[in-house]
Amino acid sequence: MESILGLISIKDIVDILLVATLLFYLYRAMKDSGSLNIFMGVLTFVIIWVVLYKILDMQLIGTLMDKFIDIGLFVIVILFQDQIRRFLMEIGSRKGLRFITKLWHKNDSAGKKQKWVMPVVYACMSMSKSKTGALIVVRQQMPLDEYEKTGDMIDANLNNRLIENIFFKNSPLHDGALIIDGNKMKAAGCILPVSHDTDLPRYLGLRHRSALGISQATDAIAIVVSEETGSISYAHRGELHLKLNSTELEQALSDLSVNN
Numbered sequence: 001m002e003s004i005l006g007l008i009s010i011k012d013i014v015d016i017l018l019v020a021t022l023l024f025y026l027y028r029a030m031k032d033s034g035s036l037n038i039f040m041g042v043l044t045f046v047i048i049w050v051v052l053y054k055i056l057d058m059q060l061i062g063t064l065m066d067k068f069i070d071i072g073l074f075v076i077v078i079l080f081q082d083q084i085r086r087f088l089m090e091i092g093s094r095k096g097l098r099f100i101t102k103l104w105h106k107n108d109s110a111g112k113k114q115k116w117v118m119p120v121v122y123a124c125m126s127m128s129k130s131k132t133g134a135l136i137v138v139r140q141q142m143p144l145d146e147y148e149k150t151g152d153m154i155d156a157n158l159n160n161r162l163i164e165n166i167f168f169k170n171s172p173l174h175d176g177a178l179i180i181d182g183n184k185m186k187a188a189g190c191i192l193p194v195s196h197d198t199d200l201p202r203y204l205g206l207r208h209r210s211a212l213g214i215s216q217a218t219d220a221i222a223i224v225v226s227e228e229t230g231s232i233s234y235a236h237r238g239e240l241h242l243k244l245n246s247t248e249l250e251q252a253l254s255d256l257s258v259n260n
Helices: 002-007 010-033 036-055 059-079 081-094 098-104 106-115 117-129 160-166 206-217 246-259
Strands: 134-138 152-157 177-181 184-190 221-225 232-236 239-244
Touching: 036 059, 106 117, 117 134, 117 160, 117 221, 117 232, 117 246, 134 206, 160 184, 206 221, 206 232, 206 239, 221 246, 232 246, 239 246
Parallel strands: 134 177
Antiparallel strands: 134 221, 152 184, 177 184, 221 232, 232 239
16 A cells, blocks of 8 residues: 555646546536537547557557547537636636735625626516516626627616516517626627537527527526516526526525536
């Protein structure tokens, strides 16, 4: 036992921890985007290559797989370009020291993030009663600038009455998404990426697919009010939660605003 421990240096331990952390973030990104099976397939292939070529020293099969991996890297970049982009954006938005910033601004940020919850809940409940379709996106850590640019900039203080007016059926902005950042309504009529998840129920429309799409591309929270049924749903981290009442919506948004 001592001889084994003697062969493992601090550098090896750090190396293992870094690889484990990288694999964890990649696993979570693939799971959120619905590409987990592809990720597991690639990971299995790499493990087999390491065992055959690096450990068992099987030169022929190892060399063939080595060449395949060289070409496969370009294929992986093409297949997972959205996930890689999201992964890099998430690292950049957290700046590697997010936990320090969170502790430093703990009291201030918690109060700020709570302020948007109730206006959004009140607006959604009102629109639910009148069956007014709506799609509201709340920024978390990752920036949403590129999606804001697809709509009309508002930069107005958050207000539930103004949210309802934006999604009024005769409003020119009601078809797109409203993006909220902190206590500001940044832009309306925004175009979001659409999820192509085949597991979604057929009765869900474009708003729900867009909500799921933005939650797969970013860490934002997307709230949907159905125009057909008036039901309220939200998407976060690639998961869609359907048919919430006011209490459930408030609780979910409050928990997410604290945890993020």
